[in-house]
Amino acid sequence: MAAKTQAKTRVFSDVDYERKGKQATVLRVPQSRNDSGWGVVQIPITVLKNGKGPTVLLTGGVHGDEYESQIAISELARTLEPSSVQGRLIIIPALHYPAAVNGTRLSPIDNKDLNRCFPGRPEGTFADVLAHYVTEILLPITDVNLDLHSGGRAMEFVPSTTAHVLDDRAKMAETEALALAFGAPYHVVIKEVDAGYTFMTTCERRGVTAISSELGGGNRVSIPGLASTRRGIMNALKHLGVIRGKLDKSGPKTRVVTVPDYGCYAFAPQAGLFEAYHPLGAKVRKGEAAGALHFIDDPHRKPIIIDYGYSGELWCTRGQGQVSAGDPVAVLVAVR
Ligand SMILES: [Zn+2]
Numbered sequence: 001m002a003a004k005t006q007a008k009t010r011v012f013s014d015v016d017y018e019r020k021g022k023q024a025t026v027l028r029v030p031q032s033r034n035d036s037g038w039g040v041v042q043i044p045i046t047v048l049k050n051g052k053g054p055t056v057l058l059t060g061g062v063h064g065d066e067y068e069s070q071i072a073i074s075e076l077a078r079t080l081e082p083s084s085v086q087g088r089l090i091i092i093p094a095l096h097y098p099a100a101v102n103g104t105r106l107s108p109i110d111n112k113d114l115n116r117c118f119p120g121r122p123e124g125t126f127a128d129v130l131a132h133y134v135t136e137i138l139l140p141i142t143d144v145n146l147d148l149h150s151g152g153r154a155m156e157f158v159p160s161t162t163a164h165v166l167d168d169r170a171k172m173a174e175t176e177a178l179a180l181a182f183g184a185p186y187h188v189v190i191k192e193v194d195a196g197y198t199f200m201t202t203c204e205r206r207g208v209t210a211i212s213s214e215l216g217g218g219n220r221v222s223i224p225g226l227a228s229t230r231r232g233i234m235n236a237l238k239h240l241g242v243i244r245g246k247l248d249k250s251g252p253k254t255r256v257v258t259v260p261d262y263g264c265y266a267f268a269p270q271a272g273l274f275e276a277y278h279p280l281g282a283k284v285r286k287g288e289a290a291g292a293l294h295f296i297d298d299p300h301r302k303p304i305i306i307d308y309g310y311s312g313e314l315w316c317t318r319g320q321g322q323v324s325a326g327d328p329v330a331v332l333v334a335v336r
Contacts, residue, residue, distance in 0.1 A: 010132075017088070027045050029129060044094070052087065053085075054087045055090065058076070058146050060074075061096055067221045068148070068226045085243065089242060115149075119202045145208050147203075147212050152219065154319050155328070156318070159215045181238070183232055187254050280315075287307055291329060
């Protein structure tokens with residue numbers, strides 16, 4: 001396996017994806033530095049393989065400031081034994097490891113968003129090389145990818161699974177069944193801003209069934225978000241037959257919602273401090289005030305009122321007070 005891997009990627013590892021049992025090791029991504037020319041960044045990876053079943057790639061920490069998935073996926077890596085798995089489980093709790101260590105969305109190495117670097121390229125910078133490994137080495141052996149996100153510093157969400165609108169109806173039904181098994185309060189079928197270079201889009205182009213998520217945020221570990229992540233991962237694995245057992249239905253019933261157009265996004269026209277007027281999940285109407293943008297550099301200036309451009313439910317709001325011009329401050333969903 002090693003020789004084939006080296007021909008296709010600059011990432012190397014002693015992991016053998018065909019070996020039965022449990023392996024806990026690292027992916028080594030070259031990172032030449034002033035003080036270490038042959039230095040690598042070591043990304044923890046755990047692989048469990050047993051019996052017959054699908055291969056599920058479970059990833060967290062694509063954005064380093066999204067913590068719920070990193071915690072829940074690490075727990076799984078630590079506690080799962082091969083005897084309880086049917087198929088193959090590839091577990092990477094903090095895929096964009098330098099960003100996770102830094103607690104930031106982007107990596108401190110090349111200042112890139114891994115989730116805008118797919119399908120990746122071997123001659124690029126760190127995030128490009130890493131994305132390329134996932135695309136060329138992991139996705140060809142993967143049936144299903146759960147790449148779990150939350151709102152990070154920037155946003156705070158009603159805990160949700162997410163998927164794109166797909167042309168392939170059968171694949172879309174399969175994806176939705178997986179999301180319903182996961183069991184977050186919302187399953188959001190989304191028209192995403194700038195989705196062309198994301199992990200999920202690359203999965204779709206490669207025929208890999210994929211769901212993602214927004215399970216909390218606000219630069220902290222969300223209690224409902226983490227509960228939903230823990231329950232959801234196990235439910236999804238049970239639905240896929242990788243783990244035996246009944247689905248945990250103790251969470252709220254999942255509602256399938258959509259982000260039908262860009263009118264669902266409300267953006268800040270200028271920099272300021274954003275005061276949201278509604279809690280997450282609130283029912284709001286088009287033209288209604290979403291919140292106020294305050295200007296601390298001029299206390300005499302009236303706040304700008306930002307309106308909703310759509311009637312629906314408030315899926316996410318700003319995760320911190322400060323906004324820059326062009327930042328989304330609210331995203332609405334329509335109940336399907
Ligand atoms: Zn994210």
